[in-house]
Amino acid sequence: MKVVLHVWRQASASAAGKLVDYQADDISPDMSFLEMLDVLNERLIVRGEDPIAFDHDCREGICGSCGMMINGAAHGPMKLTTACQLHMRSFSDGDEIWIEPWRAKAFPVIKDLVVDRGAFDRIIQAGGFVSAPTGSAQDGNAIPIPKQAADDAMDAAACIGCGACVAACPNASASLFTAAKISHLGELPQGQPERMKRALAMVHQMDLETFGGCTLFGECQEACPKGISIDTIAQMNRDYIFAAATEREATDVLGSG
């Protein structure tokens, strides 16, 4: 099959970017979307042109590296599918495809489709963990965890940190990402001691990173390749409100940056 691509090209963070057109011929429907870009890049390199930069690694939909807007949708048209797992059979011969990077103030473009998602790491640093130094653990079966709780925790923990939720949100909010971690750890007994502190610190960091606020559009849930539910945001809000009401911990946490 043949497709026409309009790809965002931007040489560096400070350079101006623009959409550039490419004709991609001889594309097999069995190719993944990234394999289609590989093939195009191979051709560009041989022609002496600069290939399109994009992040990718596992190509199995689990590392969260790949991420791009495809025809205006984060990761493209297939539900529950990352760009690397999308296949060209989802398109038709002759289609025009627009490919752009995640657009969010908190995710500055580094080059072409590559953006800086460091803000996500910093949100985790703020409190997305259980403080359990190596060696301090008791037997794994010492605290039974109801299967339902473990399953719910796993549902939220499935987040791959790709950033599609932010890219899809009209406000560029990172609420789904942040809430997924708060819910994952909040479901488990191990997450309880730091639960309130975690909610405050992570939400605070999210705001510092210039992500927008959540107005419950629900676009994030639609775009999430792992099907993380927007219910996690409700959970986050409950934890946050409860925690904010208990001043003592709040000053502890915010003071520590």
Next chain:
Amino acid sequence: MTTKLDARIPAGPLAEKWDKHRFEMKLVNPANKRKYHVIVVGSGLAGASAAASLSELGYRVSCFCFQDSPRRAHSIAAQGGINAAKNYQNDGDSEWRLFYDTIKGGDFRAREANVYRLAQVSVNIIDQCVAQGVPFAREYGGLLANRSFGGAQVSRTFYARGQTGQQLLLGAYQALEKEIARGGVTMHSRHEMLDIVVIDGRARGIITRDLVTGAVEAHVADSVVLGTGGYGNVYYLSTNAKGCNVTATYRAYKKGAAFADPCFTQIHPTCIPVAGEHQSKLTLMSESLRNDGRVWVPKKKEDCGKKPGEIAEGDRDYYLERKYPSFGNLSPRDIASRAAKEVCDEGRGVGPGGRGVYLDFADAIKRLGEHTIRERYGNLFEMYERITDEDPYKQPMRIYPAVHYTMGGLWVDYNLMSTIPGLHVIGEANFSDHGANRLGASALMQGLADGYFVLPSTIGDYLAGVKVDGLTAEHAAFREAVDGVNARTARLLGIKGTRTADSIHRELGHIMWEKCGMSRNAAGLKEALVAIPKLREEFWSNVCIPGTGAELNQSLEKAGRVADFLEFAELMCTDALQREESCGAHFREEYQTKDGEALRDDEHFAYVSAWEYAGEGMPPVLNKETLEFENVHLSTRSYK
């Protein structure tokens, strides 16, 4: 000149060695720990767990990875599970049994003492991960669930749906982020290590390239830890993430670290077959699928073109069940892989190019119901359907073997230190625990054992013996190394040929898969040893890398990795050629029994081959660490 390999295995009974050794090792005074700077290259299970644990102990740590975040390391893709000798199922498991299974699975080419220690600490790993909030699968009573995995006859595998690696890595990543926030670890994402600096015989730092700006930087430390993963991508197509490479370990090899058993590579039997020339990587279907799936091909070649449903039960050959009645579909990976290749070579393969066999869930769905199968494998089935456009609930999956894991790696002693003092190697990057073949669900265990429990103890023994000396990157050795890296980048960019690095990599992969893959023979290996240098010449005279070194340049990154693979591939073939026996995943066609089973030669080959770099253009020097087996009897494997 050969190096004397001293594995420094502690004396005493096997089960007491680790405890005794921990007591005998020197400790670093807690107040002094922050004076020591440790560089950890890699943020996979091994690197992240090590960096976090070392920081918790008080060391100053810098951690490096080439991805944009440490959470994206290749470990994230592991699906099936992690072993531990908990014996929660009361089915006869024990540290001793896990030890024995690992040694036997490795076909008696691993070090007893290391493997026993691995089995011992395995139980602590599960506890640690649970404490971090890893959402392992649970039974209705709230206790941890287990399954049996690849060849094991006990249920000792812990799992988190089909995303065990992801959840374990996120646990380690979160611990790492916690330490970053505390100021104990400085994280350098999007940095690639391109050289290691050795001063007065000790590893003192690394040279990296900032992948965003292109800046080449020197980093000084008191000890360097490599947790840079495996080199399966030497085959171009493998189940590894695209960025997996041999660069870090190979550069260390060139600076004097011995490379052990490079030819030991594991081929995984259950991957999605190649769809065409454009294929960029292969996707693993977790072999936990083999617990419930039955492997078959048509008995008759003529049936291969038919739809699977049209082939009558009597016309199907469940060849694993037929050949290996006691293990059947759970036969070890190498056996299952070779058996698949055999039936395809006979012309009975299915799917495009006849390179595939069926993995059929129809019986399991009948027995357990679709709901249970969905619960167990839902996400794997989805992944399969997404890639192939076929529904495995309705028709059998097609699978074929693919390169998956590399048992070889930098040689390390009992303390996980390489032949360069101060250079430690952990996780898949070292060779230590799996011998000639790795059991399923044991890589995650080893990576976390090394990072959480072994290295944090053993590195102290090294650091306690060295003085903090105020070395800086101004030292001539660092400047020279930086110049070397810059010169190499300039040379790569200056070639301006006509071929992409990928196209040359693909060609290398083809050579390796054909000549140094699932089965090898002397003639083929010798051909490869002629073809590889030729291809390397082609690379250095005709590769085309657009752009400059002072920007994000993914073509340059790739080319640098391919250049290393092109040298390393030769070392693999050289190693495969000298090992004139079949053991584990290393199957030399000349050495097999009448019924095609691997023929091991304990008299001549019960050793670890540790290769030493001898200089540009010189053949590498083979050093041997003889393996002593005091606790197990060297049995011949039979899975019949």
